Amino acid sequence: MGASSAIIRGDLGVVGTSTRRVAATRVAGSGARAGGARRAAKSSSSESKGSRGSSLVGTNPGRRLRVAARAVSDPSMTGWDAGRIDEKEDVVGVLLLNLGGPETLDDVQPFLYNLFADPDIIRLPGALQFLQSPLAALLSNSRAPKSREAYESIGGGSPLRRITDEQANALQSALVAKGLKNAKCYVGMRYWKPFTEEAVEQIKADGVTKLVVLPLYPQFSISTSGSSLRLLEQIFGEDEYLATRMSHTVIPSWYERPGYVQAMADLIKAELNRPDSQFDSPDEPIVFFSAHGVPVSYVETAGDPYKEEMEECVALIMARLKEMGVANEHVLAYQSRVGPVEWLKPYTDDVIRELGEKKTKAMVAVPISFVSEHIETLEEIDMEYRELAEESGVEQWGRVPALDTNPVFIDDLADAVVESLDGMSKAASMSEGDLAAAVATSSVLRGSLDESSPTTKRKVRGDLAATPPVPMMPTGTGSRVRNVPSTDDVTDLLGVKPEPWEWGPVEFSMVALSILLSTMLLMDSSGGAGLNDIIFHK
Numbered sequence: 001m002g003a004s005s006a007i008i009r010g011d012l013g014v015v016g017t018s019t020r021r022v023a024a025t026r027v028a029g030s031g032a033r034a035g036g037a038r039r040a041a042k043s044s045s046s047e048s049k050g051s052r053g054s055s056l057v058g059t060n061p062g063r064r065l066r067v068a069a070r071a072v073s074d075p076s077m078t079g080w081d082a083g084r085i086d087e088k089e090d091v092v093g094v095l096l097l098n099l100g101g102p103e104t105l106d107d108v109q110p111f112l113y114n115l116f117a118d119p120d121i122i123r124l125p126g127a128l129q130f131l132q133s134p135l136a137a138l139l140s141n142s143r144a145p146k147s148r149e150a151y152e153s154i155g156g157g158s159p160l161r162r163i164t165d166e167q168a169n170a171l172q173s174a175l176v177a178k179g180l181k182n183a184k185c186y187v188g189m190r191y192w193k194p195f196t197e198e199a200v201e202q203i204k205a206d207g208v209t210k211l212v213v214l215p216l217y218p219q220f221s222i223s224t225s226g227s228s229l230r231l232l233e234q235i236f237g238e239d240e241y242l243a244t245r246m247s248h249t250v251i252p253s254w255y256e257r258p259g260y261v262q263a264m265a266d267l268i269k270a271e272l273n274r275p276d277s278q279f280d281s282p283d284e285p286i287v288f289f290s291a292h293g294v295p296v297s298y299v300e301t302a303g304d305p306y307k308e309e310m311e312e313c314v315a316l317i318m319a320r321l322k323e324m325g326v327a328n329e330h331v332l333a334y335q336s337r338v339g340p341v342e343w344l345k346p347y348t349d350d351v352i353r354e355l356g357e358k359k360t361k362a363m364v365a366v367p368i369s370f371v372s373e374h375i376e377t378l379e380e381i382d383m384e385y386r387e388l389a390e391e392s393g394v395e396q397w398g399r400v401p402a403l404d405t406n407p408v409f410i411d412d413l414a415d416a417v418v419e420s421l422d423g424m425s426k427a428a429s430m431s432e433g434d435l436a437a438a439v440a441t442s443s444v445l446r447g448s449l450d451e452s453s454p455t456t457k458r459k460v461r462g463d464l465a466a467t468p469p470v471p472m473m474p475t476g477t478g479s480r481v482r483n484v485p486s487t488d489d490v491t492d493l494l495g496v497k498p499e500p501w502e503w504g505p506v507e508f509s510m511v512a513l514s515i516l517l518s519t520m521l522l523m524d525s526s527g528g529a530g531l532n533d534i535i536f537h538k
């Protein structure tokens, strides 16, 4: 059937070979050196410019996206029926987006270069974008020794690719079991192999006609899902096949999904009750949710919904635990800060110290922003924070494993995919007027959920057994979406126009830092540990 959705198909009709161009701007070679990084950096500045102007990240992306998305996927509005996918005509693909990680120690610096070259990670004002690539080269070279040491301590590389591949295989099997016999899952990483561009090439080669884009981050952040979606929008916007022969939808965040919440609650309860745990009693340890942080400016200036979604997520898991008879105290803190700016607080290390001061005897750490084991669970939590807890006087320690291929979690992701596909089919078959009317009458759009607290939200929605609507981005949503009701809600889905730049303390610091770093680089071409210490602290 191809991209038959007349109603929500986006205008993506720019023909070009940019996928290859975008891929070529990355540093991808194992052992790439600064020179290569700089060469790649040079061409990537045009990528940065292009993507900065695109419509995927900006003001309050998650909320707008959730609202508009649910308008076309709210089961109370349209009902849903997995039987609508035409197995004969549709070739269904699921693109799992993830961060990627260095597989060997030689990969660490080029991986870090790709990360710091991302304008959604290092947000420079328009006038300073020319500094993005040199800054990325500088920061990656400077951070590499410390980062390499950390990767060495967990076996010499990130386990992310292996685990994400396992998740993709498990999800594919779950989809087949649910009747989507031809569904195929693809993995697209933002900063390392397999790059998103490679996944898209494979999707085209396989003739996929319906694609569900599923970032593997439960909570939306401009710096993670937003960045990957921005890149994807750029690729989609310049590819004829993707514009004319394939329709797509996005599940932007899914921290509210019942299976995800249940799986997290199960893992926490299991760790508290593990027979060989250090705990005297399962009801004693404080449940310590540790999320990857983002700079405060993401939330307060750019409207990143990450903090709000994180807090709601924790509230949902704790509520589920209570229903399961677990009433331990809990706390949420943020880890893994990088650089001199203020990050979301409280910081994990500060809270651990405070727990020690308050004579808290036991804690169970719960990694919450990511669904696979990775450097920050295996090194930062398991080694650094555990040691800090012991030094601070917290005697009993436990850590909840990441979800990886947890069957309850994978099955729920498969449900989310099925519901999204169905939402696509329904939206495609609705007339423009019907879709507009549905949006207007949607209970979600009346604001009952978005304006309420997590508690009210649960009340409105009923208990967790009731499947919440899958957030879904209308097909082809992007900067040039047409024929979609309420353009204000939809064109802004992932956030949108770049913020007008305003000079504040953070901005001045960034400029000052850039100048300082450039000077220091010139003075100290070895970029050694001293510089590293100044730039980064955790």
Ligand SMILES: C=CC1=C(C)c2cc3[nH]c(cc4nc(cc5[nH]c(cc1n2)c(C)c5CCC(=O)O)C(CCC(=O)O)=C4C)c(C)c3C=C
Residues within 6 Å of the ligand: 099, 100, 101, 102, 112, 115, 120, 121, 122, 143, 147, 158, 159, 160, 217, 221, 223, 224, 292, 293, 294, 295, 338, 369, 370, 373, 374, 375, 376
């Ligand atoms: C939801 C998860 C994540 C958010 C939000 C996030 C934001 C963010 N990260 C950096 C800088 C770095 N992140 C690094 C590794 C890394 N980050 C995440 C997840 C989130 N990042 C993961 C899962 C990983 C590990 C990947 C792996 O190899 O296992 C790194 C590299 C590692 C290191 O040197 O510490 C950096 C640097 C920023 C600046 C940021 C928000 C702006």
Ligand SMILES: [Fe+2]
Residues within 6 Å of the ligand: 292, 336
């Ligand atoms: Fe990170």
